[in-house]
Each structure stands twice: as structure tokens, then as C-alpha cells.
Amino acid sequence: MKYFKFLLPATLLLNSLAFAQSKVKNFTPGAIWPDNKGVHINAHGGGILFKNGTYYWFGEHKIAGGAGNKAMIGVHCYSSKDLYNWKDQGISLSVSEDPENDIAKGCILERPKVVYNAKTKKYVMWFHLELNGQSYKAARTGVAISDKVTGPYAFIKSYRPNAGFMPFYPEGTPESDKVNCEQPKNKSEGFFCRDLPGGQMARDMNLFVDDDGKAYHIFSAEENFTLDVAELNADYTGHTGKYSRVYAGHQTEAPALFKHNGIYYMIGSGTTGWAPNPARWFTAKSIYGPWTYHGNPCIGKGAEITFGGQSTYVLPVSGKKDAFIFIADKWAPKDAIDGRYLWLPITFKGNDIEINWLDSWDLKIFN
Ligand code: DGJ
Numbered sequence: 374m375k376y377f378k379f380l381l382p383a384t385l386l387l388n389s390l391a392f393a394q395s396k397v398k399n400f401t402p403g404a405i406w407p408d409n410k411g412v413h414i415n416a417h418g419g420g421i422l423f424k425n426g427t428y429y430w431f432g433e434h435k436i437a438g439g440a441g442n443k444a445m446i447g448v449h450c451y452s453s454k455d456l457y458n459w460k461d462q463g464i465s466l467s468v469s470e471d472p473e474n475d476i477a478k479g480c481i482l483e484r485p486k487v488v489y490n491a492k493t494k495k496y497v498m499w500f501h502l503e504l505n506g507q508s509y510k511a512a513r514t515g516v517a518i519s520d521k522v523t524g525p526y527a528f529i530k531s532y533r534p535n536a537g538f539m540p541f542y543p544e545g546t547p548e549s550d551k552v553n554c555e556q557p558k559n560k561s562e563g564f565f566c567r568d569l570p571g572g573q574m575a576r577d578m579n580l581f582v583d584d585d586g587k588a589y590h591i592f593s594a595e596e597n598f599t600l601d602v603a604e605l606n607a608d609y610t611g612h613t614g615k616y617s618r619v620y621a622g623h624q625t626e627a628p629a630l631f632k633h634n635g636i637y638y639m640i641g642s643g644t645t646g647w648a649p650n651p652a653r654w655f656t657a658k659s660i661y662g663p664w665t666y667h668g669n670p671c672i673g674k675g676a677e678i679t680f681g682g683q684s685t686y687v688l689p690v691s692g693k694k695d696a697f698i699f700i701a702d703k704w705a706p707k708d709a710i711d712g713r714y715l716w717l718p719i720t721f722k723g724n725d726i727e728i729n730w731l732d733s734w735d736l737k738i739f740n
Contacts, residue, residue, distance in 0.1 A: 397457040399735040402715040403681065403703055408451060409460045416449045417702050417712045420486035420579065420686045422496075422522065428453045428691075429522055431465060431487050431498065441709025444468050444482035448498065450523050456690070456698075456736065465524030466498060466517050472505065475531040476515060480505045484627075484685065486580040488588055489522070490609045496522050497609040499590060501578050502531045512574035514592065516610055529610060533572025534590070534603055538614035543661040550621065561598035561622045568594075573601055573616075579686065580605075581630040581660070589630075589660060597624045597644045602661055617661035625653065630660075631687040631697055636724055640670060640699065642683045647706040649678040654726060670699075670719075671728045680730050682715040695721055696739035699728050 397407070406414045416432025423429075434449035435441035448466040451459040466485070468478040476482060481503035488497055495518045502515040515531035542551055549558075554566035568574060578592040588605040590612065603616035619625075624644035631638050637657045643650035652671055655664040671679055682701030690696035696718075703713040718738050720727045 399457065399733050400716045400731075401733050402717060402731065403713045406459075406714055409458065412461070413710075414451060414459055414714065415710060416451055417704075417709070418484040418685050419700070420484075421688050421700075422487045422489065423689075423691050424489055424522055426454065426691075428456060428688075429462070429487065430459060431485050433483060433485065434464060435709035435712060437708055437710045439707060439709070442481070442706055443479050444476070445478055447476075448482070448485045448500070448524075448526070452523070456688075462523040465519070466500075466526040466528065469528070474528075475502065475504065475513075476528050477505045481509070482515070483576075484578050486578070486686075487522075488580050488582050488609055490588075491586065493608045495520060495608070496524075496526070498526050499578065499580055501576050501592070509576065512576050514575040514578065514590065518610065533568065534575055534592075534601070534612040535614055535616055536570060536572035538616070539569075540601075540618050541615050541661055543617055543659050543663060545663045546617075550618075552618075559622055561595045564595035564598060565618070575601075577626040577628065579628050579630055581632075583632070583660065591628045591630055591639070593624075593626050593628070593644075594618075595621070597626060598622055600625050600628055600639075600641065619662055619664045620655065620666060623666075627684040629684045629687045629700070631689060633695070633697065633721070634724070637664075638687070638726065639664065640684045640687060642679065647704040649681050649683055649703075651677050652679045652684055652701075652728070656724070667725070670726050671730075673730055675730060680715055680717070682713075687719070690736060690739060693736070693739045696736070 419432025430451045434446040447464045447468045450462040450465040453459045483501040485500040498517045502513045504511040513531045517526035517528045519526040552562045557563040573594040575592040582588045588609045590603045594601045599621040600619040601616045604613045625641040627642040639655045651669045654670045657664040682703045686700040688698040699717045701715040705711040
């Protein structure tokens with residue numbers, strides 16, 4: 374009998390040793406994705422930063438059940454050299470135990486993204502923040518910084534961006550797209566003008582750092598009727614007041630930007646809560662636009678619901694040409710921790726893109 378006392382811990386130890394040696398060798402979209410400890414990766418609505426030969430994946434740490442749709446823990450970070458095998462680096466931004474804090478436990482903290490600022494040598498994290506107990510009403514953005522990539526990140530502030538600033542209109546913007554707050558022409562302009570004094574709503578979001586080192590915050594504004602592409606200041610911790618309105622009047626969420634052959638690409642989704650809907654893609658010659666809408670990039674079975682997912686990031690694969698991975702979340706709102714990740718390669722057809730479903734694939738697809 375006494376041997377049983379040792380048998381169970383020994384079996385657990387052997388199992389974890391066996392797991393530690395069994396390397397992940399491909400992407401299996403929608404499947405459980407174990408980290409180095411054998412635990413399903415917990416980094417939803419995430420983004421990836423590549424720094425000094427290592428990828429860092431930051432995402433929402435979710436807990437089990439419906440409660441997991443709120444931020445009970447914070448932002449989880451993982452690291453990887455090969456994109457298949459991820460090491461748990463722990464919580465990089467923790468929610469606060471102080472109920473008065475903007476990022477109090479129980480708030481909604483979504484879609485965290487991290488960029489590195491070469492000038493300040495700081496890592497800067499932005500996220501969508503909804504204050505505790507206010508559902509999705511606050512529509513703020515939050516920012517936190519760290520000297521170390523994995524954190525801990527210190528929360529700085531949360532707010533609605535670009536208060537008092539009118540949009541920048543890139544060359545080629547039709548007169549009919551310009552807002553006149555004395556006479557808003559439609560619903561989205563009405564929301565824009567309502568929010569002008571206090572700052573624009575900022576919900577689903579992403580960050581993009583251009584070749585010249587300028588960083589941009591792209592977010593759903595105006596009750597999600599418009600996407601704003603907004604310039605960040607030189608240290609990436611605030612907005613400059615320069616921004617453009619993209620695809621106004623159509624509700625778009627989940628923006629993910631990338632650049633290929635000098636063209637800016639953006640993939641987004643419709644606005645149907647946690648339920649999947651068709652993805653949409655856009656291109657532009659300047660980051661501020663005008664952006665051209667191209668419809669749904671997904672092809673084949675399940676394309677009409679983005680294969681069950683919603684865009685969250687597009688990852689350029691380091692060292693490979695024309696290699697971009699479309700990353701989506703397959704949400705599980707009833708048991709948030711069970712959300713899955715869909716990683717699929719982007720196929721270029723000239724300057725057009727396609728996303729096809731694959732049950733399993735690896736980076737050799739880009740060779
Ligand atoms: C869709 C968004 O993309 C998610 O980040 C989240 O805000 C859900 N809506 C909430 O319903």
C-alpha cells in the first residue's frame with residue numbers, strides 16, 4: 374500500500390518529463406495547444422513581438438466558465454524560438470486588487486499588444502479596457518510599460534484617445550467622407566461628434582510599427598462603426614492627435630495590420646459579439662488610407678465564419694519571405710479558458726491575399 378504513495382507523484386513526474394521531450398512540430402488550428410508544462414496556452418486576443426531571435430506571445434489570461442470573459446488575472450506571456458513550442462513566462466501585467474484602480478480585477482481587459490521602443494528601450498503594452506461593472510460602456514484604451522519584455526508591466530493610464538482632434542484626411546479622401554460636426558451626415562459621424570470633446574471610443578485594437586519606427590494604434594471607434602488609425606507619440610505611450618477614420622459606417626472589429634511589398638494590409642471582422650462572422654480585408658498605399666475594402670479573404674468550407682474564429686493578429690515570420698500568419702481566436706464564452714487559436718498561412722496572389730483552412734501545417738509551407 375505504501376508504494377502507492379510514491380507511484381502517483383512518480384507517474385506525474387514521468388508524464389511531465391515525457392511531455393517536456395515531446396516537441397510540437399506543426400500547427401493544428403483549433404486544437405488544444407500545450408505549453409512547455411503541458412497546459413493549454415492561455416493568451417487569448419493576443420499579439421506577438423519578435424525580439425532578439427525570440428517570439429513573445431502576449432494575450433488575455435482567461436479563467437474557466439463565463440467569469441473568464443472578465444479580467445481576473447491579467448495578461449499572460451509565453452516565449453518561443455520556433456513558433457510551435459511555447460514556454461510559460463507567467464503574468465506580465467496583473468490586474469489590481471484595488472477596486473478603484475482602472476485595471477481592477479473584474480474589469481474587461483482585451484487584445485493586449487506589445488511593441489518595443491528603441492529610443493526609450495522600453496516595452497510598451499496597449500490594450501482595450503472596460504472599467505469594472507460598466508460592461509462595454511467605457512470603451513477606453515490602456516497603456517503599461519516595462520524594462521523587461523516579459524514584464525512585470527506597470528500600468529500608466531487609460532483614456533479615450535484624441536480628445537478635441539478632428540481626423541486627418543489623406544489625399545484622395547472624398548469630400549463626402551469629411552465630417553462636419555455642425556451637420557453630422559449619418560450615425561457614425563453622430564457618434565464621432567458626440568465623442569469629440571472627451572476622446573473617441575477605443576475598443577478592439579491592434580498596434581503596428583512601421584519601417585520608419587512610427588507606431589500606430591488601430592481601434593474600433595464610434596460604437597464600432599469606424600476604425601481609427603492613430604499615430605502614437607515618439608515613446609509610444611500616448612496619441613499625437615493625428616488619425617484617420619477607416620471604413621466609416623460599417624461595423625468592424627478585430628483589426629490586424631501588416632505591410633507587404635510597400636502595401637498596408639488590414640484584416641478585420643464584423644461585429645457579432647463572441648460569435649464568428651466573415652472576415653474582411655483592406656489595402657492602402659498610406660497607413661492613413663484611403664483604405665480599399667476587398668471582401669472576405671477566407672476560402673472554402675467555413676470561410677463565411679472565418680473558420681469559427683475572429684482575427685487577432687498577423688505575424689510576419691522572421692527570416693522568411695512573403696511569410697505571414699493569420700492568427701484568430703476561436704472564442705469559448707461559456708468556458709473562456711477553453712478558447713482555441715487558429716493560425717493559418719496567408720497566401721499571396723499578386724497583391725491579393727487568401728486564407729485557406731489547413732488541419733495541420735508547418736513553416737515549410739513558406740519555402
Ligand atoms: C468581439 C471582440 O472582438 C472581442 O474582443 C470581445 O470584445 C467580444 N466581442 C465581446 O463580445
